[in-house]
Amino acid sequence: MIWIKNATMLNQKEEYMPIELLIKQETIQAIGEDLAALSSATDEIIDAHGAFVTPGLIDVHVHLREPGFSYKETIKSGTMAAARGGFTTICAMPNVQPAPDTAEKMNALQAKITQDAVVKVKQYAPLTMDLRSDTLTNQTDLLAAGAFAFTNDGVGVQTAGTMYLAMKEAAKNQTVVVAHTEDDSLLFGGVMHEGTRNKELGLPGILNVTEASQIARDVLLSEATGAHYHVCHVSTKESVRVIRDAKRAGINVTAEVSPHHLLLTENDIPTDSSIYKMNPPLRGEEDRQALLDGLLDGTIDLIATDHAPHSQAEKAGGMVGSPFGIVGSETAFSLLYTYLVETGIVTLAQLIDWMAYKPAKVFQLAGGTLGIGQKADLAFFDLTTTKKIRAEEFLSLASNTPFIGWAVKGTTTMTFVDGKLVYQEG
Structure with a gap:
């Protein structure tokens, strides 16, 4: 003992x-x-x-990069980073190579997780084959192989019909559709938020509506199919408004926000540096405040890091041509405690709720609370x-x-x- x-x-x-x-x-x-x-x-x-002491934190959005990109991160290093951040359960995105889009590939990935992980890992499966196609994966087989939920994170599902059919399957299988919301036709080559700072730096911007318009589409598809729809890394005031309205209408939608979108805005970007390049990008102050308000009123359910490791070489240049993403597993709790709790914006109990209890509740995971027998x-x-x-x-x-x-x-x-x-x- x-x-x-x-x-x-x-x-x-x-x-x-x-x-x-x-x-x-x-x-x-x-x-x-x-x-x-x-x-x-x-x-x-x-x-x-x-x-x-808190219940082990739960992060429903991480990128472990293995297989295919182990120079960025491995299952072992990524789960060690999670443990250092106080996370005991993490949920790994499927944008690896090969993507776990069949039961055979999922079984192989699960075996590697069992071998190397130092915290509990729940593995997402893709909604469509290789994430970018319109061919649905076999959800029944993937769930039997241990899939946690379904997402094409990293790319938005561009075709409404594909998302509708995927949601119908998810509703039948009583699983969750988790969405990176981004309409490619509204990207226009953007690398940071379309606001004031991108113009000062001479960089193409990403519109708020690139994200929010796809959420608006998807909440209606969720209503039509009865599927549980979860929105990744919400970043705009318009997105918060759409999700709030959908919840008021009784649609089964939940949402997450990442620490960097709660703490930084476009105005914190000092130069054309890829260290500040993430997807979705750092938005305006009105957006940041809307995210905080959304957390506080329950529109946004939980906090997730979107831990997205890249090599130093990949992130050595400017925004154009470099990959999107920042790491977050090791810094999330300390940053939010220091700059939201210590400053009196939220309480410590609320922070624990968003980082432990709510992720467990939304995704029906074990943990999230402290109790005898747990x-x-x-x-x-x-x-x-x-x-x-x-x-x-x-x-x-x-x-x-x-x-x-x-x-x-x-x-x-x-x-x-x-x-x-x-x-x-x-």
């Missing part, structure tokens, strides 16, 4: 309280202020040194010490993020998966 002493957590009044935990095998056996009477001389004792998926955070985000400390193979050098509190000190210590600071 593992006896974790000297931790803290929130009570029902959202006040900090001292706490101890007993873990036996894979489960939480006891939670209390003094567990000495339940302990034994043979217990392994771990001093949490005052760290704040799996011991736990994360511990130092909420008092200020540290700088340093690329050389990353466990990911990549460090493509504009947050290098930012000062943060809330760094992870320990992460447990099924009662096993998978990450410890230092």
Whole structure:
């Protein structure tokens, strides 16, 4: 049995309280202020040194890059990065090579995950063959092979009829359609937000309507088919409005937002640097505020990182010609705690809700709460010490993020998966 002493957590009044935990095998056996009477001389004792304990965080949107792009990230390095960020369950996107669009390919990928992952990995399957075609995958076979849900993340489903048929299948199979929403006909070669900063830098912009118009299409298709439709990385005020209206109409739609869209805008982009190139792009201040408002009023359900590693060489130049995406697994909680909780914009309880409880609830996953008898998926955070985000400390193979050098509190000190210590600071 593992006896974790000297931790803290929130009570029902959202006040900090001292706490101890007993873990036996894979489960939480006891939670209390003094567990000495339940302990034994043979217990392994771990001093949490005052760290704040939460349910293991859940990230429903990561890119592990393997197979096909292991120079960017591997299943092992990506899951180690997740553990360092306090995540105990992550959901991996299928835009790898080969894409897991058949049961055979899915089985092979699942075997690699079982071999290499240090946290729990749920694997998405594509909606269509090779993600870019209009030929539907066999959802029944892929679910039997362990598929978590279905998405063509990285590219929007361009044909409404294809999305309609995919949603009909998903409704029949009681699974989730997860959408990267982007109308290619409205891209016009854009590499950053169409606003003021792109004009100052002389770069082609990406319209807000590129994202929002496809969400508007898809929520109506969701209503017509009865499918659960989940929107990836919402970034615009128009998208928030469409999702809010759809929820009011009773449509089964959920949505996520990424940390960088909550913390940065186009005006934070200093130069033509690909470190700030992500899809969807950093938007305007009105969009950022709409995302925060959407989180607070329940229009947006949860936070997901969209961890998207790339090599230094790929990100060495400007925006044109470089790939979209930034890493986020190792910095998400600390950034949001420092710049949203510490500043009084949201509460710590809300942040945990969006990063643990809500992902579990929306996708019907185990975890997301702390309780006796539950799996011991736990994360511990130092909420008092200020540290700088340093690329050389990353466990990911990549460090493509504009947050290098930012000062943060809330760094992870320990992460447990099924009662096993998978990450410890230092």
